[in-house]
Amino acid sequence: MRLDEPSWWYATEGSQVASRLLSPLGSLYGWAVERRFRTAAPYRAKLPVICIGNFTVGGTGKTPLSRFVLETFAARGVVSACLTRGYGGSLSGPVWVDRARHAAREAGDEPLLIAKDARVMISRDRAAGLAAIERDGGVDAVVMDDGLQNPSVEKDLTIALVDARRGFGNGHVFPAGPLRARLEFQLGRVDCIVVIGEDPPEGPSPVFEHLKKRFPGPVLRGAVMPRGETEWIAGARILAYAGIANPGRFFRLLESFGPVALQSRAFPDHHAFTEKDAASLLAEAEATGAQLATTEKDLARLAGTTRTLDKLRERSRTLPIEVTFDERDLVRLHSLIDGALKVGARG
Structure with a gap:
């Protein structure tokens, strides 16, 4: 099941109607999580x-x-x-x-x-x-x-x-909000x-x-x-792309190192990049003279795929983090x- 998040989970206004409509499902989802713990017989390993x-x-x-x-x-x-x-x-x-x-x-x-x-x-x-x-x-x-x-x-x-920055969003349980179960239970x-x-x-x-x-x-x-060198970012034109749950954090980190221009392209979490995606990113980078930049996770998903995706991987730099x-x-x-x-x- 895909869990791509709606923007209203973290919106300060305009999310109340959707949250109220979905709150019964959120209560059911949270109850199911708690029930799994009440009925589980967890495996006790010999290893920490x-x-x-x-x-x-x-x-x-x-x-x-x-x-x-x-x-x-x-x-x-x-x-x-x-x-x-x-x-x-x-x-x-x-x-x-x-x-x-x-x-x-x-x-x-x-x-x-x-x-x-x-x-x-x-x-x-x-x-x-x-x-x-x-x-x-x-x-x-x-x-x-x-x-x-x-x-x-x-x-x-x-x-x-x-x-x-994002905390617990609107504080509701999925799908009414981002919490995976009631916060008190999880704490x-x-x-x-x-x-x-x-x-x-x-x-x-x-x-x-x-x-x-x-x-x-x-x-x-x-x-x-960042983990590793960042000198390649300062003063450069960067076309950043990311298919992770919180791409804004990656884009802000790149911005902090002073590129002369930063264009960002966000994709859904764990996005499986297509030939069309790759061709579009490569063409845009070529037209603007930009260095392609992405996350280590996204680069891992490009490995061992098609020729166009391999080309995108070869032309992209990563900003490893720790x-x-x-x-x-x-x-x-x-x-x-x-x-x-x-x-x-x-x-």
């Missing part, structure tokens, strides 16, 4: 499981944070793997991602991206995927990507991300919240202060920063990860 998720439909930075945790493990000599459902791909798993063999249409763009630096297990049945990781051996810890609303696996640490299932991204134009993010008062656990601030924390919050996050490793080491 750290879950990265979000309260809302759409992107908040789960993939960069999952990569951050995986890199943290690697720096400590902890062998870890990522467990994901492989959204957007055809593989149901359990199967290890092989970048030499799998394309995005099979594995999904996020698993391919994460698999650049870590082992990735795709499994629509998360419990079966976790059991497969244990059977294959050689892994000390598991990072479960986008698993907050999945009750099939016990987690030792659950971290939820919230976008500093009770997480150990830590990371408010991520830049503040809204009007000032410091009210979401951060609101959560600090409402949530008893740690609420951290994370920033999305999550960063100030020293105080980094220490707190590392402490939570250490605690999960100790509690989750069941032998």
